Amino acid sequence: MKQKNNYTIFSFIKRDSKKMMLAIILSLFSVVSGIIPYFVVAKILTLTILKKGTIVDIFYLSIIGTCAFCFKIIFFNLSTTISHKLAYKTINFIRYAIVDKLAFISMGEFQKKKIGEYKQLIMDDMDKLEYPLAHAIPEITSNLLGFIAIMIYLFIVDWRLALAGLVPIIISFIIYGIMMKGGAMEIFKEFNEGTALLNSTTVEYINGMEVVKAFNQTVSSIEKFSNAVIHFRDVMTKWFSHCWPYLSAYNVIMPASIAFVLPIGGILLKNNIIDLSIFIMGMILSLGIAPPVMKLIEFTDNIPTIMFTEAKLKEILSINELEQRLKKICLKDDSVEFNHVSFGYEENNILHDISFKIKPKTMTAFVGTSGAGKSTVAKLIARFWDVKEGEILVGGENIKNIPLTQLMDEISFVSQDNFLFDMTIRENIKIGNKFATDDEIEAVCKKTGCLDFILKLPQGFDTAVGNTGELLSGGERQRIAIARAMIKNASIIILDEATAFTDPENEEIIQKSISNLTKDKTVIIIAHRLSTIVNADKIILFNKGRIVNEGTHNELLENSHIYKDMWQAHIGSKSWGVKEKVQCLEY
Numbered sequence: 001m002k003q004k005n006n007y008t009i010f011s012f013i014k015r016d017s018k019k020m021m022l023a024i025i026l027s028l029f030s031v032v033s034g035i036i037p038y039f040v041v042a043k044i045l046t047l048t049i050l051k052k053g054t055i056v057d058i059f060y061l062s063i064i065g066t067c068a069f070c071f072k073i074i075f076f077n078l079s080t081t082i083s084h085k086l087a088y089k090t091i092n093f094i095r096y097a098i099v100d101k102l103a104f105i106s107m108g109e110f111q112k113k114k115i116g117e118y119k120q121l122i123m124d125d126m127d128k129l130e131y132p133l134a135h136a137i138p139e140i141t142s143n144l145l146g147f148i149a150i151m152i153y154l155f156i157v158d159w160r161l162a163l164a165g166l167v168p169i170i171i172s173f174i175i176y177g178i179m180m181k182g183g184a185m186e187i188f189k190e191f192n193e194g195t196a197l198l199n200s201t202t203v204e205y206i207n208g209m210e211v212v213k214a215f216n217q218t219v220s221s222i223e224k225f226s227n228a229v230i231h232f233r234d235v236m237t238k239w240f241s242h243c244w245p246y247l248s249a250y251n252v253i254m255p256a257s258i259a260f261v262l263p264i265g266g267i268l269l270k271n272n273i274i275d276l277s278i279f280i281m282g283m284i285l286s287l288g289i290a291p292p293v294m295k296l297i298e299f300t301d302n303i304p305t306i307m308f309t310e311a312k313l314k315e316i317l318s319i320n321e322l323e324q325r326l327k328k329i330c331l332k333d334d335s336v337e338f339n340h341v342s343f344g345y346e347e348n349n350i351l352h353d354i355s356f357k358i359k360p361k362t363m364t365a366f367v368g369t370s371g372a373g374k375s376t377v378a379k380l381i382a383r384f385w386d387v388k389e390g391e392i393l394v395g396g397e398n399i400k401n402i403p404l405t406q407l408m409d410e411i412s413f414v415s416q417d418n419f420l421f422d423m424t425i426r427e428n429i430k431i432g433n434k435f436a437t438d439d440e441i442e443a444v445c446k447k448t449g450c451l452d453f454i455l456k457l458p459q460g461f462d463t464a465v466g467n468t469g470e471l472l473s474g475g476e477r478q479r480i481a482i483a484r485a486m487i488k489n490a491s492i493i494i495l496d497e498a499t500a501f502t503d504p505e506n507e508e509i510i511q512k513s514i515s516n517l518t519k520d521k522t523v524i525i526i527a528h529r530l531s532t533i534v535n536a537d538k539i540i541l542f543n544k545g546r547i548v549n550e551g552t553h554n555e556l557l558e559n560s561h562i563y564k565d566m567w568q569a570h571i572g573s574k575s576w577g578v579k580e581k582v583q584c585l586e587y
């Protein structure tokens with residue numbers, strides 16, 4: 001599928017452009033209302049000093065000033081309410097777009113970034129967008145127009161005072177420019193990368209907490225993590241050391257228009273070039289020049305944040321999705337076929353010229369030494385990656401021609417990881433089939449040997465399993481993962497070491513229920529315990545990424561010395577385990 005790559009943050013905001021316009025207009029009203037009190041104060045001062053106005057004039061002017069000030073607040077609140085809603089909606093759009101994207105790219109593309117980097121973009125970077133999105137667009141527009149309005153009026157009042165008022169603004173811009181030109185963007189980039197590194201290593205460190213504890217490590221002894229912390233401290237210090245002197249000067253000079261307008265105005269007044277009313281108006285208006293400009297500059301701080309977030313967003317959203325057809329197609333049957341498939345995660349191939357046929361509604365086992373490529377073959381069937389050469393057919397169709405959602409409906413995959421979400425057991429199982437009733441869930445749990453332990457839990461099916469299922473044992477997690485796969489009722493079931501963590505008693509129960517639940521399905525089992533697959537219709541033996549033999553258990557015992565050795569080793573280890581048990585009992 002050809003990817004669109006015109007994703008900018010603005011393209012997401014544009015989806016609700018009417019609301020954005022309304023926020024800008026209200027913000028503009030707010031700024032205009034905010035300027036009125038300056039005129040009012042200038043007028044009152046002039047009338048009072050020149051003793052021209054009555055108390056009633058001053059009273060009415062005060063009412064106008066107060067009302068204008070109230071309107072400024074009302075319009076500002078209305079504007080920011082709308083822009084905040086819009087900002088959260090836009091951030092939601094972007095988050096959905098990223099997460100949707102991740103579901104349709106290959107695992108190879110997905111793995112190019114660390115989990116922490118995804119977390120930073122989806123959570124932290126999006127949170128940082130809230131401020132510029134909610135405030136920047138309406139306020140930049142209105143403050144810019146507010147500044148222009150004040151300056152035009154000041155020029156009309158007296159061009160010399162107006163120029164004097166502009167001097168600190170120009171000096172501040174020059175200071176800001178020097179700061180940015182002097183490497184601020186590069187340092188900000190480093191700062192941003194340092195934040196990303198800290199995020200990803202923190203996620204990795206927390207995930208590896210068991211290893212940290214088991215090997216009695218401390219934060220400082222996990223070099224990668226402590227280096228990331230130190231690096232972050234250094235880039236942050238560098239960022240502030242670079243910017244702070246400039247920002248201090250900028251913060252002092254920028255609001256100091258009156259310091260320039262006052263002496264110039266004084267000279268002009270003393271020489272009768274301007275009269276007192278113009279002098280007062282100039283002084284008061286000069287106080288109103290800096291606030292809108294400072295607000296504008298405040299938003300420029302967000303420009304690097306927006307630029308870096310947008311660059312990351314574009315990078316992710318323009319990743320090519322797995323090519324797929326959108327229209328559902330009719331599959332001949334539930335067969336699986338590999339035709340001369342070669343594949344490697346990176347440059348080097350891991351699988352070499354793999355070809356096999358799995359008949360519908362049969363059980364096939366993949367066996368072989370560790371690292372032989374069994375799981376890789378299984379993952380290719382589910383199209384977690386695309387093959388480099390050859391083709392994979394499901395139901396007689398190349399899987400590239402089957403819409404991904406249809407393929408996922410056809411296949412149930414239980415991996416070695418048994419990932420459970422931090423939700424209740426019921427919710428985890430319902431991921432397999434969101435329409436499953438409580439009775440169906442209970443029935444499948446009974447068959448997969450998890451009902452007993454679930455019912456013993458404090459809240460039964462409503463017990464939360466904790467982060468990645470940590471509140472359950474490995475075997476319990478595995479059985480729930482099998483129940484989740486079985487309730488999906490897919491026609492092709494792939495079990496990758498699905499019962500590896502289960503104790504022998506439960507393994508027998510689960511094996512029996514798997515056989516019952518998968519009677520009329522195409523089942524692919526990856527197993528190291530060969531005794532669990534002796535009844536398979538076909539066993540495919542892998543070695544170093546190649547198929548070295550295939551046949552039934554008895555055929556392989558006769559034809560393959562590798563399989564025979566594996567079987568002998570398995571039988572040996574089983575009897576060794578029994579002997580150990582007997583010795584322990586005797587002891």
Ligand SMILES: Nc1ncnc2c1ncn2[C@@H]1O[C@H](COP(=O)(O)OP(=O)(O)OP(=O)(O)O)[C@@H](O)[C@H]1O
Pocket residue numbers: 111345346350368369370371372373374375376377
């Ligand atoms: N995501 C990945 N990225 C890069 N290389 C990988 C990835 N997953 C597996 N490999 C490599 O591919 C090879 C085959 O791995 P695979 O998991 O398919 O073997 P396996 O036969 O299932 O092993 P085991 O029985 O130990 O699970 C190994 O050398 C492994 O290091």
